[in-house]
Amino acid sequence: MAIDDKVVKTLGELHVTDAAGVQALFAEVRVAMETESKDCERWRNQPPNALRNRWLARHNSILAQIDEHWRKTAPKELVPIVGREFNALKKEANDKLDVAIAEIKKAESPWARSGTGADRTQAPDLTLPGYCRSLGSIHPITRVQREMEDIFLGLGFAIETGPEVETVYYNFDALNIPESHPSRDDWDTLYVDAQTVLRTHTSPVQIRAMEKYGAPLYIVIPGKCYRNDKPDASHSPMFHQMEGLAVDVDITFADLKGTLDFFAKQFFGESVRLSFRPSFFPFTEPSGEVYVSCSICDGQGCSVCKQSGWIEVMGCGMVHPQVLRNGGIDPDRYAGWAFGLGIDRFAMIKYGIDDIQLFFQSDLRFLSQF
Numbered sequence: 001m002a003i004d005d006k007v008v009k010t011l012g013e014l015h016v017t018d019a020a021g022v023q024a025l026f027a028e029v030r031v032a033m034e035t036e037s038k039d040c041e042r043w044r045n046q047p048p049n050a051l052r053n054r055w056l057a058r059h060n061s062i063l064a065q066i067d068e069h070w071r072k073t074a075p076k077e078l079v080p081i082v083g084r085e086f087n088a089l090k091k092e093a094n095d096k097l098d099v100a101i102a103e104i105k106k107a108e109s110p111w112a113r114s115g116t117g118a119d120r121t122q123a124p125d126l127t128l129p130g131y132c133r134s135l136g137s138i139h140p141i142t143r144v145q146r147e148m149e150d151i152f153l154g155l156g157f158a159i160e161t162g163p164e165v166e167t168v169y170y171n172f173d174a175l176n177i178p179e180s181h182p183s184r185d186d187w188d189t190l191y192v193d194a195q196t197v198l199r200t201h202t203s204p205v206q207i208r209a210m211e212k213y214g215a216p217l218y219i220v221i222p223g224k225c226y227r228n229d230k231p232d233a234s235h236s237p238m239f240h241q242m243e244g245l246a247v248d249v250d251i252t253f254a255d256l257k258g259t260l261d262f263f264a265k266q267f268f269g270e271s272v273r274l275s276f277r278p279s280f281f282p283f284t285e286p287s288g289e290v291y292v293s294c295s296i297c298d299g300q301g302c303s304v305c306k307q308s309g310w311i312e313v314m315g316c317g318m319v320h321p322q323v324l325r326n327g328g329i330d331p332d333r334y335a336g337w338a339f340g341l342g343i344d345r346f347a348m349i350k351y352g353i354d355d356i357q358l359f360f361q362s363d364l365r366f367l368s369q370f
């Protein structure tokens with residue numbers, strides 16, 4: 001007799017007369033509940049709560065009928081055992097049916113339906129189109145950063161990183177940047193407290209690396225930097241730099257020029273030209289700014305290079321002796337060069353992008369082009 005037929009009869013009609021009989025009867029109910037809970041096929045096209053309602057609804061559910069026909073009419077001596085079994089069953093149904101419903105829903109997902117779900121009795125239809133997730137792509141800044149890293153790794157440089165939340169000492173003092181320098185101003189720098197800043201450049205890692213490794217040292221340092229800048233087409237309060245640092249005996253400015261020339265040709269192509277122009281940084285002496293010939297107009301002059309044919313892309317110079325000393329390196333024995341470039345700027349030139357904000361807006365129409 002099916003469970004539906006049993007619950008409409010009384011214990012007497014079912015010939016259950018003792019405690020053992022009651023327990024066996026409830027055990028049968030539990031098995032039925034368990035079996036139904038796993039029967040995805042049965043519940044698949046029904047409203048989400050159908051399984052729960054069948055067992056637990058106030059009226060006409062299996063439990064409501066057991067209450068009506070078994071518990072309320074039970075002979076006196078069976079009342080306690082029927083009551084106990086009934087309460088246990090109700091608790092179990094409450095605990096298990098919601099879980100079972102969730103499982104059934106999961107098995108209904110397209111992934112499961114193609115053969116991995118609970119329903120393994122039906123062979124998957126191999127003629128249906130497959131489901132595939134789109135993989136996304138590498139962010140253009142990450143892509144450019146990795147490309148730069150690869151070029152320097154090929155030259156024997158190592159990659160070093162440092163903290164984005166930096167002390168004023170490493171970000172300014174150790175780099176010879178005096179208290180009076182405008183870059184230390186609130187207008188240019190994001191302070192966490194008087195002694196802590198969001199680093200304004202990757203140069204503080206020069207000092208950290210010299211302290212950690214000593215000389216000789218050949219590293220590049222990619223990472224995020226922060227300045228108190230209003231966002232516009234060429235400024236972002238968060239941007240990316242890559243620092244380069246070489247410290248060794250007999251290092252000269254010619255090594256710096258040769259390395260940067262090689263790097264630029266690898267990155268932009270053989271036809272690119274570099275222009276070094278004198279500049280000033282407190283942590284390099286002499287210092288220079290590096291311009292690359294505009295790849296958009298090939299040096300003829302356009303709006304991107306402001307008709308000059310050249311685009312400024314980095315600062316560089318020979319490491320100041322005091323900076324070597326601050327890093328624990330003897331400037332009488334060793335010399336070094338350093339540069340700092342804007343990764344975002346390089347990416348803009350390489351891909352012809354005229355607004356730096358596009359990199360940080362997470363707009364898939366832009367990002368999926370890379």
Ligand code: PHE
Binds near residue numbers: 203315
């Ligand atoms: N740190 C400088 C800047 O952010 C760039 C730089 C790095 C210049 C290393 C010289 C040497 O503008």
